[in-house]
Amino acid sequence: MLVPSIAALLSSVASTPAAGVVLADDRSPAGERRLPERRHLHERSMRGGGGTLFQRFFPRTPGEQPEVISSPLEHALPNVDDGGLGKAYTSVPEPPRKWDVCVVGAGLSGGVIAERYATLRKQSVLIVEKRRHIAGNCYDFLDDQTGLRLNLYGPHNFHTKLTNVWDYVKRFGRWAHYYHKKLAWSEGRFVPFPLNTETLNTIYDQHLMGANETAAFLAKIAEPCGPGGCSNSEQQSVASVGRAAYNQFYRGYTLKQWGVDPSQLDALVTGRISVRSDFDNRYFTDRYQSQPRDGYTRWMAGILSDPLIDLVLGVDWFDVQQRLAGRCGKLIFTGPIDHYFADSGLPKLTYRSLRFEKLAVLNIGEHGYYQPGTSVNYPEMAVPFTRSTEYKHYPGQPRSNHTVVVRETSGADGEPYYPVPNPRNHALYAKYKALADKEALKGVHFVGRLANYKYFNMDQAIDNALRIFDGLDRDSAPGRPPVKKRKKEHKGGAHEDALHFD
Numbered sequence: 001m002l003v004p005s006i007a008a009l010l011s012s013v014a015s016t017p018a019a020g021v022v023l024a025d026d027r028s029p030a031g032e033r034r035l036p037e038r039r040h041l042h043e044r045s046m047r048g049g050g051g052t053l054f055q056r057f058f059p060r061t062p063g064e065q066p067e068v069i070s071s072p073l074e075h076a077l078p079n080v081d082d083g084g085l086g087k088a089y090t091s092v093p094e095p096p097r098k099w100d101v102c103v104v105g106a107g108l109s110g111g112v113i114a115e116r117y118a119t120l121r122k123q124s125v126l127i128v129e130k131r132r133h134i135a136g137n138c139y140d141f142l143d144d145q146t147g148l149r150l151n152l153y154g155p156h157n158f159h160t161k162l163t164n165v166w167d168y169v170k171r172f173g174r175w176a177h178y179y180h181k182k183l184a185w186s187e188g189r190f191v192p193f194p195l196n197t198e199t200l201n202t203i204y205d206q207h208l209m210g211a212n213e214t215a216a217f218l219a220k221i222a223e224p225c226g227p228g229g230c231s232n233s234e235q236q237s238v239a240s241v242g243r244a245a246y247n248q249f250y251r252g253y254t255l256k257q258w259g260v261d262p263s264q265l266d267a268l269v270t271g272r273i274s275v276r277s278d279f280d281n282r283y284f285t286d287r288y289q290s291q292p293r294d295g296y297t298r299w300m301a302g303i304l305s306d307p308l309i310d311l312v313l314g315v316d317w318f319d320v321q322q323r324l325a326g327r328c329g330k331l332i333f334t335g336p337i338d339h340y341f342a343d344s345g346l347p348k349l350t351y352r353s354l355r356f357e358k359l360a361v362l363n364i365g366e367h368g369y370y371q372p373g374t375s376v377n378y379p380e381m382a383v384p385f386t387r388s389t390e391y392k393h394y395p396g397q398p399r400s401n402h403t404v405v406v407r408e409t410s411g412a413d414g415e416p417y418y419p420v421p422n423p424r425n426h427a428l429y430a431k432y433k434a435l436a437d438k439e440a441l442k443g444v445h446f447v448g449r450l451a452n453y454k455y456f457n458m459d460q461a462i463d464n465a466l467r468i469f470d471g472l473d474r475d476s477a478p479g480r481p482p483v484k485k486r487k488k489e490h491k492g493g494a495h496e497d498a499l500h501f502d
């Protein structure tokens, strides 16, 4: 759909900013010039409300108007994409072919296990993937319209504290150092998120200078939970950042993301969002933070490149399960656990999903940008989406005269992305897990975020897959050394667990 002007395009987006809001698209909240070398096309609120949220841009040549085209992101999806491997089947090979290991799902979990069996144990592996591409939710591709590399299922930022995981991922491609930063757009201005000293100074009109002052200020505005601890996300957030910041940054975002009030969600949902008592505006504090230079799909192709791995794309396991009976030594299942046990009579687990809208901004110029950073959160209810990502800010992007912003809106229907952490789902998952434990006796193993109904960051998914391989491997060859227990549960900063603030 061609759209003649930004105002017309976005007139459907409601905007009700408070009267007298600060207009901050040229200057950072701290009063310094922001990214002076780049020109941005981004949103700006009207004083007194009533206008469109997006109305100002900086075309490369004066008088030249960029063209803005909006479409669902999945329309950009290319045909079958095995990341350049050139070995994907689109149907299961006929008998008498057999494999030592069959894997359902060509995402990180399935890919890592397949790679281990093929390269370390020289065993044959068949991967069956229902999507037409490899890499699971990390999948990225070059967009025909703009030449930029986009993630189909939301932006992915690699970060880890785990040296074994970092050593592993480096073996399959080049990585570019990258510190992810996030801004939140609220009351007409951009502020760093998660909240840090700069954010607190801006929203509370303070002049806090260091950790002690910030900590003392936070202690003053916080409303501590009772002696029993915080029992939900509202209490937890108010205890951490105070009522005003909760209302401004957490409440609306959580409502939009989860479809329920924070008072109805586990305290852990917001509990692991860090609050910084310094000016550090990196989103993650992990030691290793990088992006694959040639994208996640190419990098995953490296993981799957062993000739002992056969790959079938665009085929649902449940459609070929019968044809493969007796032809797989072991089965590794990385799909949703409740799909595997669909005949068990148990109710379904619930998930949150996302819809992605692609906004291509054409002819903005090679140095033209839409927003001041890669990622912007929108906590206000007046804005229907939760987050926008401008991929051109990522390292390793091809040069382009255009830019693309992808906006995310949450919902209950669609691809299962986020497990919903509530007592009903915890209890139900325990029942599925008991079924899965019995299935393990038949050589079926459940690996990954959908099979474990647990939000894994990429590094956690890799670590988990490596450890499961080690465990299975040791069981099949008892002489092998035991898997070392991890001393402390991995903590990954803001992006954790069921957090969804990824």
Ligand SMILES: Cc1cc2nc3c(=O)[nH]c(=O)nc-3n(C[C@H](O)[C@H](O)[C@H](O)COP(=O)(O)OP(=O)(O)OC[C@H]3O[C@@H](n4cnc5c(N)ncnc54)[C@H](O)[C@@H]3O)c2cc1C
Pocket: 104, 105, 106, 107, 108, 109, 110, 128, 129, 130, 131, 135, 136, 137, 138, 153, 154, 155, 156, 157, 158, 159, 315, 316, 317, 318, 334, 335, 336, 354, 417, 418, 447, 448, 449, 450, 456, 457, 458, 459, 461, 495, 502
């Ligand atoms: C929106 C979003 C943003 C994220 N951002 C980050 C981030 O910034 N940093 C980070 O570290 N992590 C991030 N993650 C998490 C990351 O995507 C996961 O850690 C990773 O994808 C887990 O890999 P997996 O193989 O377990 O699952 P998946 O990637 O989901 O792979 C499972 C695969 O199994 C396939 N499958 C399912 N059922 C069947 C079937 N019946 N037959 C055949 N195939 C089947 C699926 O199609 C899928 O390809 C994000 C996740 C989401 C949803």
